Amino acid sequence: MAAFLLRRILQSLILVWIVLTITFFLLHLAPGDPMARYDHPDISPETVALMRERLGLDRPVVEQYFRWAAGFARGDFGVSFRYNRPVASILAETIPNTLRLTVASMVLYVVTGIVLGMMSAARRYSVFDRLNTIIALFVYSIPSFWLALMLILVFSLKLGLLPSSHMQSLDSVSLSGAALFFDRAKHLALPAFVLGVASAAGLARYMRGSMIDVLREDYIRTARAKGLTEASVMFKHAFRNAAIPVVTILGMSLPFLLGGAVIVEKIFSWPGMGGLMVDAIYTRDYPVILAVNFVVAVMVIMGNLLADAGYALLDPRIMARQTDR
Protein backbone atom coordinates (compact mmCIF):
# COMPACT_ATOMS: atom_id res chain seq x y z
CA MET A 1 0.00 0.00 0.00
CA ALA A 2 2.76 2.44 1.00
CA ALA A 3 4.73 1.65 -2.18
CA PHE A 4 1.59 2.15 -4.25
CA LEU A 5 0.85 5.53 -2.64
CA LEU A 6 4.51 6.62 -2.99
CA ARG A 7 4.48 5.70 -6.69
CA ARG A 8 1.24 7.64 -7.16
CA ILE A 9 2.67 10.71 -5.38
CA LEU A 10 5.86 10.66 -7.49
CA GLN A 11 3.96 10.22 -10.75
CA SER A 12 1.59 13.04 -9.87
CA LEU A 13 4.38 15.42 -8.85
CA ILE A 14 6.21 14.83 -12.13
CA LEU A 15 2.99 15.59 -14.02
CA VAL A 16 2.39 18.74 -12.02
CA TRP A 17 5.95 19.83 -12.79
CA ILE A 18 5.38 19.31 -16.51
CA VAL A 19 2.13 21.29 -16.41
CA LEU A 20 3.86 24.12 -14.48
CA THR A 21 6.76 24.19 -16.97
CA ILE A 22 4.35 24.48 -19.90
CA THR A 23 2.42 27.20 -18.03
CA PHE A 24 5.67 29.07 -17.30
CA PHE A 25 6.71 29.22 -20.96
CA LEU A 26 3.21 30.08 -22.15
CA LEU A 27 2.95 32.90 -19.61
CA HIS A 28 6.35 34.33 -20.50
CA LEU A 29 6.06 33.98 -24.27
CA ALA A 30 2.49 35.26 -24.55
CA PRO A 31 1.75 38.89 -25.41
CA GLY A 32 1.33 41.23 -22.44
CA ASP A 33 3.82 42.66 -19.99
CA PRO A 34 3.50 42.55 -16.20
CA MET A 35 5.35 45.90 -16.05
CA ALA A 36 2.64 47.53 -18.20
CA ARG A 37 0.84 48.53 -14.99
CA TYR A 38 3.72 50.94 -14.25
CA ASP A 39 3.18 52.69 -17.57
CA HIS A 40 2.47 56.04 -15.92
CA PRO A 41 3.78 59.58 -16.54
CA ASP A 42 4.96 59.81 -12.92
CA ILE A 43 7.12 56.67 -13.21
CA SER A 44 10.29 57.12 -15.27
CA PRO A 45 11.34 54.45 -17.80
CA GLU A 46 14.60 54.08 -15.84
CA THR A 47 12.65 53.09 -12.72
CA VAL A 48 10.63 50.54 -14.69
CA ALA A 49 13.88 49.17 -16.23
CA LEU A 50 15.37 48.91 -12.72
CA MET A 51 12.31 47.02 -11.46
CA ARG A 52 12.45 44.74 -14.49
CA GLU A 53 16.11 44.02 -13.73
CA ARG A 54 15.42 43.42 -10.04
CA LEU A 55 12.65 40.92 -10.85
CA GLY A 56 14.87 39.24 -13.44
CA LEU A 57 12.45 39.98 -16.27
CA ASP A 58 15.25 41.40 -18.47
CA ARG A 59 16.98 38.01 -18.72
CA PRO A 60 16.39 35.36 -21.42
CA VAL A 61 13.26 33.23 -20.81
CA VAL A 62 15.26 30.00 -20.45
CA GLU A 63 17.46 31.58 -17.76
CA GLN A 64 14.36 32.91 -16.01
CA TYR A 65 12.91 29.37 -16.10
CA PHE A 66 15.94 27.76 -14.48
CA ARG A 67 16.12 30.47 -11.81
CA TRP A 68 12.39 30.03 -11.12
CA ALA A 69 12.65 26.21 -11.14
CA ALA A 70 15.65 26.21 -8.77
CA GLY A 71 13.81 28.55 -6.39
CA PHE A 72 10.63 26.52 -6.64
CA ALA A 73 12.44 23.30 -5.76
CA ARG A 74 13.70 25.02 -2.58
CA GLY A 75 10.20 26.20 -1.72
CA ASP A 76 10.93 29.77 -2.85
CA PHE A 77 8.00 30.81 -5.03
CA GLY A 78 9.55 34.16 -6.00
CA VAL A 79 8.36 37.71 -5.41
CA SER A 80 4.88 38.91 -6.39
CA PHE A 81 5.04 41.60 -9.07
CA ARG A 82 1.95 43.23 -7.67
CA TYR A 83 2.48 43.15 -3.93
CA ASN A 84 6.30 43.24 -4.09
CA ARG A 85 6.36 40.59 -1.35
CA PRO A 86 7.49 36.95 -1.33
CA VAL A 87 4.73 34.78 -2.80
CA ALA A 88 5.29 32.23 -0.01
CA SER A 89 4.25 34.77 2.63
CA ILE A 90 1.12 35.74 0.65
CA LEU A 91 0.23 32.05 0.31
CA ALA A 92 0.83 31.49 4.01
CA GLU A 93 -1.93 34.05 4.65
CA THR A 94 -4.38 32.90 2.00
CA ILE A 95 -4.09 29.06 2.11
CA PRO A 96 -5.54 28.73 5.65
CA ASN A 97 -8.47 30.95 4.64
CA THR A 98 -9.22 28.85 1.56
CA LEU A 99 -8.82 25.68 3.61
CA ARG A 100 -11.25 26.98 6.24
CA LEU A 101 -13.85 27.65 3.55
CA THR A 102 -13.18 24.40 1.65
CA VAL A 103 -13.18 22.18 4.74
CA ALA A 104 -16.43 23.73 6.04
CA SER A 105 -17.99 23.29 2.59
CA MET A 106 -16.71 19.73 2.36
CA VAL A 107 -18.34 18.83 5.70
CA LEU A 108 -21.66 20.36 4.60
CA TYR A 109 -21.29 18.70 1.21
CA VAL A 110 -20.66 15.23 2.62
CA VAL A 111 -23.25 15.35 5.41
CA THR A 112 -26.04 16.82 3.25
CA GLY A 113 -25.25 14.65 0.23
CA ILE A 114 -25.03 11.38 2.15
CA VAL A 115 -28.02 12.00 4.43
CA LEU A 116 -30.34 13.11 1.60
CA GLY A 117 -29.13 10.29 -0.67
CA MET A 118 -29.69 7.65 2.03
CA MET A 119 -33.13 9.01 2.92
CA SER A 120 -34.15 9.02 -0.74
CA ALA A 121 -32.93 5.45 -1.22
CA ALA A 122 -34.71 4.24 1.95
CA ARG A 123 -38.01 5.69 0.72
CA ARG A 124 -37.55 5.04 -2.97
CA TYR A 125 -40.30 6.48 -5.23
CA SER A 126 -42.01 8.17 -2.25
CA VAL A 127 -43.10 11.83 -2.38
CA PHE A 128 -39.95 12.72 -0.43
CA ASP A 129 -37.75 10.89 -2.95
CA ARG A 130 -39.39 12.56 -5.95
CA LEU A 131 -39.27 15.99 -4.32
CA ASN A 132 -35.64 15.42 -3.42
CA THR A 133 -34.79 14.47 -7.03
CA ILE A 134 -36.51 17.58 -8.41
CA ILE A 135 -34.86 19.91 -5.87
CA ALA A 136 -31.47 18.23 -6.50
CA LEU A 137 -31.82 18.78 -10.26
CA PHE A 138 -32.75 22.43 -9.69
CA VAL A 139 -29.92 23.09 -7.21
CA TYR A 140 -27.44 21.24 -9.43
CA SER A 141 -28.30 23.62 -12.27
CA ILE A 142 -27.93 26.88 -10.31
CA PRO A 143 -24.78 28.89 -11.05
CA SER A 144 -22.96 29.38 -7.72
CA PHE A 145 -22.48 33.12 -8.28
CA TRP A 146 -26.23 33.61 -8.83
CA LEU A 147 -27.15 31.54 -5.76
CA ALA A 148 -24.63 33.58 -3.75
CA LEU A 149 -26.19 36.86 -4.89
CA MET A 150 -29.73 35.66 -4.16
CA LEU A 151 -28.72 34.52 -0.66
CA ILE A 152 -27.01 37.87 -0.04
CA LEU A 153 -30.17 39.62 -1.25
CA VAL A 154 -32.39 37.64 1.14
CA PHE A 155 -30.25 36.95 4.22
CA SER A 156 -27.98 40.01 4.24
CA LEU A 157 -29.81 42.85 2.52
CA LYS A 158 -33.48 42.06 3.24
CA LEU A 159 -33.38 40.18 6.57
CA GLY A 160 -30.02 41.45 7.84
CA LEU A 161 -29.31 38.07 9.47
CA LEU A 162 -25.92 37.18 8.01
CA PRO A 163 -22.93 39.24 6.81
CA SER A 164 -22.34 39.37 3.05
CA SER A 165 -18.55 39.70 2.95
CA HIS A 166 -15.18 39.11 4.63
CA MET A 167 -14.11 36.47 7.16
CA GLN A 168 -14.90 38.41 10.32
CA SER A 169 -16.33 41.73 11.46
CA LEU A 170 -14.16 44.84 11.42
CA ASP A 171 -14.49 45.16 15.20
CA SER A 172 -13.68 41.47 15.78
CA VAL A 173 -10.27 42.37 17.29
CA SER A 174 -12.11 43.18 20.50
CA LEU A 175 -13.83 39.78 20.48
CA SER A 176 -12.51 36.56 21.98
CA GLY A 177 -13.53 33.00 22.71
CA ALA A 178 -17.11 32.06 21.87
CA ALA A 179 -18.00 35.55 20.59
CA LEU A 180 -15.14 35.43 18.04
CA PHE A 181 -16.07 31.89 17.01
CA PHE A 182 -19.71 32.91 16.55
CA ASP A 183 -18.69 35.98 14.51
CA ARG A 184 -16.50 33.86 12.22
CA ALA A 185 -19.18 31.16 11.90
CA LYS A 186 -21.71 33.80 10.83
CA HIS A 187 -19.32 35.02 8.13
CA LEU A 188 -18.65 31.47 7.01
CA ALA A 189 -22.32 30.47 6.78
CA LEU A 190 -23.28 31.85 3.37
CA PRO A 191 -20.03 31.09 1.45
CA ALA A 192 -19.86 27.54 2.86
CA PHE A 193 -23.54 26.95 2.08
CA VAL A 194 -23.13 28.11 -1.53
CA LEU A 195 -20.04 25.97 -2.05
CA GLY A 196 -21.06 22.90 -0.05
CA VAL A 197 -24.81 22.41 -0.02
CA ALA A 198 -25.24 23.46 -3.64
CA SER A 199 -22.69 20.83 -4.75
CA ALA A 200 -24.27 18.22 -2.45
CA ALA A 201 -27.14 17.77 -4.91
CA GLY A 202 -24.89 15.70 -7.21
CA LEU A 203 -23.52 13.65 -4.31
CA ALA A 204 -27.05 12.94 -3.00
CA ARG A 205 -28.03 11.62 -6.41
CA TYR A 206 -24.96 9.40 -6.53
CA MET A 207 -25.43 8.17 -2.95
CA ARG A 208 -29.07 7.30 -3.69
CA GLY A 209 -28.07 5.16 -6.70
CA SER A 210 -25.26 3.45 -4.80
CA MET A 211 -27.53 2.76 -1.79
CA ILE A 212 -30.33 1.35 -3.96
CA ASP A 213 -27.84 -1.07 -5.58
CA VAL A 214 -26.63 -2.23 -2.17
CA LEU A 215 -30.14 -2.60 -0.72
CA ARG A 216 -30.86 -5.21 -3.42
CA GLU A 217 -28.00 -7.44 -2.24
CA ASP A 218 -28.57 -10.81 -0.59
CA TYR A 219 -26.69 -9.90 2.61
CA ILE A 220 -29.19 -7.07 3.24
CA ARG A 221 -32.06 -9.57 2.92
CA THR A 222 -30.18 -11.85 5.31
CA ALA A 223 -29.66 -9.01 7.78
CA ARG A 224 -33.38 -8.20 7.69
CA ALA A 225 -34.29 -11.89 7.99
CA LYS A 226 -32.13 -12.10 11.13
CA GLY A 227 -34.50 -9.52 12.61
CA LEU A 228 -32.09 -6.58 12.75
CA THR A 229 -33.61 -3.15 13.13
CA GLU A 230 -33.97 -1.06 9.96
CA ALA A 231 -31.49 1.48 11.36
CA SER A 232 -28.92 -1.25 11.92
CA VAL A 233 -29.45 -2.61 8.39
CA MET A 234 -29.15 0.85 6.86
CA PHE A 235 -26.13 2.11 8.80
CA LYS A 236 -24.13 -1.02 9.66
CA HIS A 237 -24.69 -3.08 6.52
CA ALA A 238 -25.86 -0.91 3.65
CA PHE A 239 -24.10 2.40 4.32
CA ARG A 240 -20.58 1.01 4.64
CA ASN A 241 -20.83 -0.77 1.29
CA ALA A 242 -22.67 2.03 -0.48
CA ALA A 243 -20.07 4.54 0.70
CA ILE A 244 -17.20 2.84 -1.18
CA PRO A 245 -17.92 4.31 -4.65
CA VAL A 246 -18.92 7.60 -3.00
CA VAL A 247 -15.40 7.97 -1.53
CA THR A 248 -14.04 8.19 -5.10
CA ILE A 249 -16.56 10.91 -5.87
CA LEU A 250 -15.39 12.79 -2.77
CA GLY A 251 -11.77 12.64 -3.97
CA MET A 252 -12.81 13.87 -7.39
CA SER A 253 -14.93 16.66 -5.94
CA LEU A 254 -11.96 18.52 -4.46
CA PRO A 255 -10.98 20.20 -7.76
CA PHE A 256 -14.63 21.13 -8.14
CA LEU A 257 -14.80 22.70 -4.67
CA LEU A 258 -11.50 24.55 -5.13
CA GLY A 259 -12.64 25.82 -8.54
CA GLY A 260 -15.93 26.92 -7.01
CA ALA A 261 -13.99 28.68 -4.25
CA VAL A 262 -12.65 31.12 -6.89
CA ILE A 263 -16.14 32.47 -7.54
CA VAL A 264 -17.36 32.26 -3.95
CA GLU A 265 -14.26 34.00 -2.55
CA LYS A 266 -14.60 36.78 -5.12
CA ILE A 267 -18.28 37.39 -4.32
CA PHE A 268 -17.92 37.24 -0.54
CA SER A 269 -14.56 39.13 -0.51
CA TRP A 270 -13.05 36.07 1.20
CA PRO A 271 -9.27 36.59 1.42
CA GLY A 272 -8.29 33.20 -0.03
CA MET A 273 -6.38 31.75 -2.98
CA GLY A 274 -9.30 32.03 -5.42
CA GLY A 275 -9.55 35.80 -5.11
CA LEU A 276 -5.73 36.01 -5.17
CA MET A 277 -5.66 34.03 -8.42
CA VAL A 278 -8.26 36.21 -10.15
CA ASP A 279 -6.42 39.40 -9.13
CA ALA A 280 -3.11 37.86 -10.29
CA ILE A 281 -4.68 37.16 -13.69
CA TYR A 282 -5.76 40.77 -14.09
CA THR A 283 -2.28 42.05 -13.18
CA ARG A 284 -0.27 39.28 -14.90
CA ASP A 285 1.43 38.45 -11.63
CA TYR A 286 3.23 35.35 -13.00
CA PRO A 287 4.88 34.08 -9.77
CA VAL A 288 1.52 34.15 -7.99
CA ILE A 289 -0.32 32.40 -10.88
CA LEU A 290 2.29 29.61 -11.00
CA ALA A 291 2.43 29.17 -7.23
CA VAL A 292 -1.36 29.06 -6.81
CA ASN A 293 -1.65 26.48 -9.61
CA PHE A 294 1.03 24.40 -7.90
CA VAL A 295 -0.58 24.55 -4.46
CA VAL A 296 -4.02 23.74 -5.86
CA ALA A 297 -2.67 20.79 -7.87
CA VAL A 298 -0.88 19.43 -4.77
CA MET A 299 -4.10 19.79 -2.73
CA VAL A 300 -6.03 17.89 -5.40
CA ILE A 301 -3.44 15.11 -5.54
CA MET A 302 -3.50 14.80 -1.75
CA GLY A 303 -7.30 14.68 -1.86
CA ASN A 304 -7.19 11.84 -4.37
CA LEU A 305 -4.61 9.96 -2.30
CA LEU A 306 -6.74 10.35 0.82
CA ALA A 307 -9.70 9.03 -1.18
CA ASP A 308 -7.60 6.01 -2.22
CA ALA A 309 -6.59 5.41 1.38
CA GLY A 310 -10.21 5.79 2.55
CA TYR A 311 -11.27 3.38 -0.17
CA ALA A 312 -8.80 0.80 1.13
CA LEU A 313 -9.93 1.31 4.72
CA LEU A 314 -13.61 0.83 3.83
CA ASP A 315 -13.01 -2.23 1.69
CA PRO A 316 -10.23 -4.52 3.01
CA ARG A 317 -10.27 -6.46 -0.30
CA ILE A 318 -8.67 -3.47 -2.05
CA MET A 319 -5.84 -3.39 0.49
CA ALA A 320 -5.33 -7.14 0.02
CA ARG A 321 -5.17 -6.71 -3.77
CA GLN A 322 -2.58 -3.94 -3.45
CA THR A 323 -0.46 -6.06 -1.07
CA ASP A 324 -0.64 -9.04 -3.47
CA ARG A 325 0.97 -6.92 -6.17
Add this chain to the structure above:
Amino acid sequence: MTETAFQQANRGCWSGGWVRFRKNRTGMAGAVIVVILYLMAVFAPMLTPYDPVSQGPLPEMRHNAPGWSHPLGTDKFGRDVLARVLYGSRISLAISFLSVSLSVILGALAGAAAGYAGGWIDAVIMRVVDALMAIPRLFLLLTCIALFSNSVPLVIILLGATGWMATARLVRGQVLSLRRQDFVVAAESLGAGGRRIIFRHLIPNTLTVMIISATLRIGGIILTEASLSFLGLGVPQPIPSWGRMVFEGREVLLGAWWVSTFPGLAIIATVIGYNLLGDGLKESFDPVHFS
Protein backbone atom coordinates in the same frame (compact mmCIF):
# COMPACT_ATOMS: atom_id res chain seq x y z
CA MET B 1 -21.25 -0.54 -49.54
CA THR B 2 -22.72 -3.39 -47.49
CA GLU B 3 -23.53 -3.03 -43.83
CA THR B 4 -21.68 -5.18 -41.33
CA ALA B 5 -23.70 -7.25 -38.88
CA PHE B 6 -22.42 -5.01 -36.08
CA GLN B 7 -23.58 -1.86 -37.89
CA GLN B 8 -27.03 -3.44 -38.43
CA ALA B 9 -27.24 -4.29 -34.75
CA ASN B 10 -26.12 -0.76 -33.92
CA ARG B 11 -28.83 0.72 -36.20
CA GLY B 12 -31.39 -1.46 -34.47
CA CYS B 13 -30.17 -0.11 -31.15
CA TRP B 14 -30.65 3.46 -32.44
CA SER B 15 -34.24 2.96 -33.64
CA GLY B 16 -35.11 1.10 -30.41
CA GLY B 17 -33.53 3.97 -28.51
CA TRP B 18 -35.75 6.51 -30.25
CA VAL B 19 -38.86 4.52 -29.35
CA ARG B 20 -37.72 4.44 -25.70
CA PHE B 21 -36.77 8.13 -25.80
CA ARG B 22 -40.21 9.21 -27.08
CA LYS B 23 -41.77 7.45 -24.08
CA ASN B 24 -39.24 8.96 -21.65
CA ARG B 25 -40.96 11.94 -19.99
CA THR B 26 -37.77 13.34 -18.47
CA GLY B 27 -35.92 13.28 -21.77
CA MET B 28 -38.84 14.72 -23.72
CA ALA B 29 -39.26 17.55 -21.17
CA GLY B 30 -35.56 18.35 -21.60
CA ALA B 31 -35.86 18.19 -25.39
CA VAL B 32 -38.83 20.60 -25.33
CA ILE B 33 -36.92 23.08 -23.12
CA VAL B 34 -33.82 22.92 -25.35
CA VAL B 35 -35.86 23.31 -28.58
CA ILE B 36 -37.74 26.32 -27.11
CA LEU B 37 -34.40 27.90 -26.10
CA TYR B 38 -32.95 27.45 -29.58
CA LEU B 39 -36.13 28.89 -31.15
CA MET B 40 -35.90 31.89 -28.80
CA ALA B 41 -32.26 32.39 -29.76
CA VAL B 42 -32.99 32.17 -33.49
CA PHE B 43 -36.13 34.34 -33.43
CA ALA B 44 -34.88 36.86 -30.82
CA PRO B 45 -35.30 39.87 -33.17
CA MET B 46 -38.99 38.94 -33.66
CA LEU B 47 -39.63 38.45 -29.93
CA THR B 48 -38.41 41.87 -28.80
CA PRO B 49 -38.35 45.27 -30.52
CA TYR B 50 -35.35 46.41 -28.44
CA ASP B 51 -31.67 46.28 -29.28
CA PRO B 52 -29.64 44.41 -26.63
CA VAL B 53 -26.58 46.67 -26.90
CA SER B 54 -27.69 50.26 -27.57
CA GLN B 55 -28.37 52.41 -24.53
CA GLY B 56 -31.77 53.91 -23.69
CA PRO B 57 -32.30 57.59 -22.82
CA LEU B 58 -30.70 58.18 -19.42
CA PRO B 59 -31.43 58.72 -16.60
CA GLU B 60 -35.17 58.12 -17.07
CA MET B 61 -34.65 54.61 -18.53
CA ARG B 62 -32.12 53.53 -15.88
CA HIS B 63 -33.23 50.56 -13.73
CA ASN B 64 -36.90 50.69 -14.73
CA ALA B 65 -38.86 47.95 -12.90
CA PRO B 66 -40.55 45.19 -14.94
CA GLY B 67 -43.69 46.51 -16.60
CA TRP B 68 -45.68 46.45 -19.84
CA SER B 69 -43.08 48.14 -22.04
CA HIS B 70 -40.14 46.26 -20.49
CA PRO B 71 -41.43 42.92 -19.12
CA LEU B 72 -38.12 42.15 -17.35
CA GLY B 73 -37.13 45.78 -16.63
CA THR B 74 -34.06 47.73 -17.76
CA ASP B 75 -30.42 47.82 -16.60
CA LYS B 76 -28.21 50.77 -15.58
CA PHE B 77 -27.66 51.77 -19.21
CA GLY B 78 -31.41 51.70 -19.91
CA ARG B 79 -31.11 48.51 -21.98
CA ASP B 80 -34.05 46.12 -22.05
CA VAL B 81 -33.24 43.08 -19.85
CA LEU B 82 -35.55 40.77 -21.87
CA ALA B 83 -33.75 41.69 -25.12
CA ARG B 84 -30.38 41.05 -23.47
CA VAL B 85 -31.56 37.71 -22.03
CA LEU B 86 -32.89 36.63 -25.45
CA TYR B 87 -29.78 37.70 -27.36
CA GLY B 88 -27.61 36.34 -24.54
CA SER B 89 -29.04 32.89 -25.24
CA ARG B 90 -27.41 33.01 -28.70
CA ILE B 91 -23.98 33.45 -27.14
CA SER B 92 -24.52 30.91 -24.38
CA LEU B 93 -25.97 28.21 -26.65
CA ALA B 94 -23.42 28.80 -29.44
CA ILE B 95 -20.43 28.73 -27.07
CA SER B 96 -21.63 25.62 -25.25
CA PHE B 97 -22.47 23.71 -28.45
CA LEU B 98 -19.22 24.56 -30.22
CA SER B 99 -16.95 23.97 -27.25
CA VAL B 100 -18.59 20.64 -26.41
CA SER B 101 -18.21 19.60 -30.07
CA LEU B 102 -14.53 20.55 -29.95
CA SER B 103 -13.94 18.70 -26.69
CA VAL B 104 -15.74 15.59 -28.01
CA ILE B 105 -13.61 15.58 -31.18
CA LEU B 106 -10.36 16.02 -29.22
CA GLY B 107 -11.41 13.47 -26.58
CA ALA B 108 -12.52 10.91 -29.17
CA LEU B 109 -9.23 11.20 -31.07
CA ALA B 110 -7.09 10.99 -27.93
CA GLY B 111 -9.16 8.21 -26.34
CA ALA B 112 -9.32 6.13 -29.53
CA ALA B 113 -5.58 6.54 -30.14
CA ALA B 114 -4.78 5.58 -26.53
CA GLY B 115 -7.15 2.60 -26.46
CA TYR B 116 -6.18 1.26 -29.88
CA ALA B 117 -2.41 1.83 -29.80
CA GLY B 118 -1.86 0.82 -26.16
CA GLY B 119 1.73 0.73 -24.87
CA TRP B 120 3.59 3.99 -24.41
CA ILE B 121 1.13 6.04 -26.50
CA ASP B 122 -1.66 4.98 -24.12
CA ALA B 123 0.52 5.67 -21.09
CA VAL B 124 1.51 9.17 -22.28
CA ILE B 125 -2.03 10.21 -23.27
CA MET B 126 -3.60 8.93 -20.07
CA ARG B 127 -0.95 10.58 -17.87
CA VAL B 128 -1.62 13.89 -19.66
CA VAL B 129 -5.32 13.33 -18.95
CA ASP B 130 -4.53 12.68 -15.26
CA ALA B 131 -2.35 15.80 -15.07
CA LEU B 132 -4.96 18.07 -16.61
CA MET B 133 -7.66 16.59 -14.38
CA ALA B 134 -5.52 17.30 -11.30
CA ILE B 135 -5.83 21.05 -11.84
CA PRO B 136 -9.27 22.57 -11.24
CA ARG B 137 -10.68 23.55 -14.61
CA LEU B 138 -11.44 27.12 -13.64
CA PHE B 139 -7.79 27.63 -12.58
CA LEU B 140 -6.64 26.17 -15.90
CA LEU B 141 -9.02 28.43 -17.83
CA LEU B 142 -8.04 31.53 -15.88
CA THR B 143 -4.35 30.79 -16.47
CA CYS B 144 -4.94 30.41 -20.22
CA ILE B 145 -7.04 33.58 -20.36
CA ALA B 146 -4.16 35.40 -18.66
CA LEU B 147 -2.14 34.72 -21.81
CA PHE B 148 -4.47 36.33 -24.32
CA SER B 149 -7.19 38.95 -24.18
CA ASN B 150 -10.62 37.37 -23.85
CA SER B 151 -12.83 36.92 -26.93
CA VAL B 152 -15.68 34.60 -27.94
CA PRO B 153 -13.50 32.32 -30.16
CA LEU B 154 -10.88 32.10 -27.37
CA VAL B 155 -13.55 31.09 -24.82
CA ILE B 156 -14.84 28.38 -27.20
CA ILE B 157 -11.34 27.03 -27.87
CA LEU B 158 -10.36 27.08 -24.19
CA LEU B 159 -13.56 25.44 -22.96
CA GLY B 160 -13.12 22.77 -25.65
CA ALA B 161 -9.40 22.29 -25.06
CA THR B 162 -9.78 21.93 -21.29
CA GLY B 163 -12.83 19.68 -21.37
CA TRP B 164 -11.77 16.73 -23.53
CA MET B 165 -10.27 14.55 -20.80
CA ALA B 166 -13.49 12.89 -19.59
CA THR B 167 -14.46 12.01 -23.18
CA ALA B 168 -10.96 10.61 -23.78
CA ARG B 169 -11.32 8.30 -20.76
CA LEU B 170 -14.78 7.21 -21.84
CA VAL B 171 -13.80 6.54 -25.48
CA ARG B 172 -10.62 4.75 -24.41
CA GLY B 173 -12.68 2.39 -22.25
CA GLN B 174 -15.08 1.73 -25.11
CA VAL B 175 -12.27 1.19 -27.61
CA LEU B 176 -10.50 -1.24 -25.27
CA SER B 177 -13.59 -3.45 -25.29
CA LEU B 178 -14.37 -2.93 -29.00
CA ARG B 179 -10.90 -3.67 -30.33
CA ARG B 180 -11.22 -7.34 -29.40
CA GLN B 181 -14.54 -7.68 -31.21
CA ASP B 182 -14.67 -9.80 -34.35
CA PHE B 183 -15.32 -6.93 -36.77
CA VAL B 184 -12.12 -5.14 -35.70
CA VAL B 185 -10.06 -8.33 -35.83
CA ALA B 186 -11.54 -9.02 -39.29
CA ALA B 187 -10.67 -5.50 -40.51
CA GLU B 188 -7.12 -5.93 -39.19
CA SER B 189 -6.73 -9.32 -40.89
CA LEU B 190 -7.90 -7.74 -44.16
CA GLY B 191 -4.96 -5.36 -43.86
CA ALA B 192 -6.76 -2.19 -42.68
CA GLY B 193 -4.36 0.37 -41.14
CA GLY B 194 -4.63 1.86 -37.67
CA ARG B 195 -6.09 5.16 -38.93
CA ARG B 196 -8.79 3.40 -40.94
CA ILE B 197 -9.75 1.15 -38.03
CA ILE B 198 -9.98 4.12 -35.65
CA PHE B 199 -12.01 6.38 -37.96
CA ARG B 200 -14.18 3.79 -39.77
CA HIS B 201 -14.76 1.17 -37.10
CA LEU B 202 -13.95 2.31 -33.58
CA ILE B 203 -15.07 5.96 -33.36
CA PRO B 204 -18.44 5.39 -35.16
CA ASN B 205 -19.24 2.65 -32.64
CA THR B 206 -18.60 4.92 -29.67
CA LEU B 207 -20.86 7.69 -31.05
CA THR B 208 -23.87 6.86 -28.85
CA VAL B 209 -21.86 7.07 -25.64
CA MET B 210 -20.16 10.25 -26.85
CA ILE B 211 -23.45 12.00 -27.69
CA ILE B 212 -24.92 11.09 -24.28
CA SER B 213 -21.86 12.32 -22.41
CA ALA B 214 -21.69 15.51 -24.53
CA THR B 215 -25.34 16.35 -23.80
CA LEU B 216 -24.83 15.77 -20.08
CA ARG B 217 -21.77 18.05 -20.13
CA ILE B 218 -23.34 21.00 -21.97
CA GLY B 219 -25.01 22.16 -18.74
CA GLY B 220 -21.64 22.26 -16.98
CA ILE B 221 -20.08 24.15 -19.91
CA ILE B 222 -22.85 26.77 -19.78
CA LEU B 223 -22.21 27.21 -16.03
CA THR B 224 -18.44 27.51 -16.59
CA GLU B 225 -18.84 30.04 -19.39
CA ALA B 226 -21.25 32.06 -17.23
CA SER B 227 -18.74 31.92 -14.34
CA LEU B 228 -15.93 33.20 -16.58
CA SER B 229 -18.12 36.01 -17.90
CA PHE B 230 -19.18 36.80 -14.32
CA LEU B 231 -15.49 37.27 -13.43
CA GLY B 232 -15.11 39.54 -16.48
CA LEU B 233 -12.83 36.99 -18.17
CA GLY B 234 -15.30 35.37 -20.58
CA VAL B 235 -17.38 37.02 -23.29
CA PRO B 236 -16.11 40.63 -23.73
CA GLN B 237 -18.34 43.70 -23.49
CA PRO B 238 -20.78 44.80 -24.87
CA ILE B 239 -21.86 41.36 -26.18
CA PRO B 240 -24.80 40.27 -23.99
CA SER B 241 -23.78 37.28 -21.86
CA TRP B 242 -25.88 35.87 -19.03
CA GLY B 243 -22.95 35.58 -16.62
CA ARG B 244 -21.90 39.19 -17.19
CA MET B 245 -25.49 40.39 -16.80
CA VAL B 246 -25.72 38.75 -13.37
CA PHE B 247 -22.44 40.49 -12.45
CA GLU B 248 -23.70 43.88 -13.62
CA GLY B 249 -26.77 43.56 -11.42
CA ARG B 250 -24.92 42.68 -8.23
CA GLU B 251 -24.33 46.29 -7.20
CA VAL B 252 -28.04 47.09 -7.35
CA LEU B 253 -29.41 43.85 -5.89
CA LEU B 254 -31.72 45.57 -3.44
CA GLY B 255 -33.02 48.34 -5.70
CA ALA B 256 -33.05 46.55 -9.08
CA TRP B 257 -33.18 42.81 -8.33
CA TRP B 258 -34.41 42.04 -11.87
CA VAL B 259 -31.05 42.84 -13.52
CA SER B 260 -29.35 39.79 -11.91
CA THR B 261 -32.36 37.55 -11.30
CA PHE B 262 -33.66 36.95 -14.82
CA PRO B 263 -30.35 36.11 -16.56
CA GLY B 264 -29.71 33.70 -13.65
CA LEU B 265 -33.09 32.02 -14.19
CA ALA B 266 -32.28 31.74 -17.92
CA ILE B 267 -29.04 29.92 -17.06
CA ILE B 268 -30.88 27.56 -14.69
CA ALA B 269 -33.60 26.77 -17.29
CA THR B 270 -30.99 26.00 -19.95
CA VAL B 271 -28.88 23.80 -17.68
CA ILE B 272 -31.96 21.93 -16.41
CA GLY B 273 -33.08 21.41 -20.05
CA TYR B 274 -29.77 19.90 -21.08
CA ASN B 275 -29.47 17.77 -17.93
CA LEU B 276 -32.99 16.33 -18.43
CA LEU B 277 -32.27 15.71 -22.12
CA GLY B 278 -28.96 14.02 -21.25
CA ASP B 279 -30.62 11.83 -18.60
CA GLY B 280 -33.36 10.86 -21.07
CA LEU B 281 -30.84 9.97 -23.76
CA LYS B 282 -28.82 7.95 -21.26
CA GLU B 283 -31.86 5.99 -20.08
CA SER B 284 -33.00 5.34 -23.67
CA PHE B 285 -29.75 4.67 -25.54
CA ASP B 286 -27.16 3.53 -22.98
CA PRO B 287 -27.18 -0.30 -22.99
CA VAL B 288 -26.31 -0.38 -19.29
CA HIS B 289 -29.53 1.49 -18.48
CA PHE B 290 -32.18 -0.08 -20.64
CA SER B 291 -30.99 -3.69 -20.51
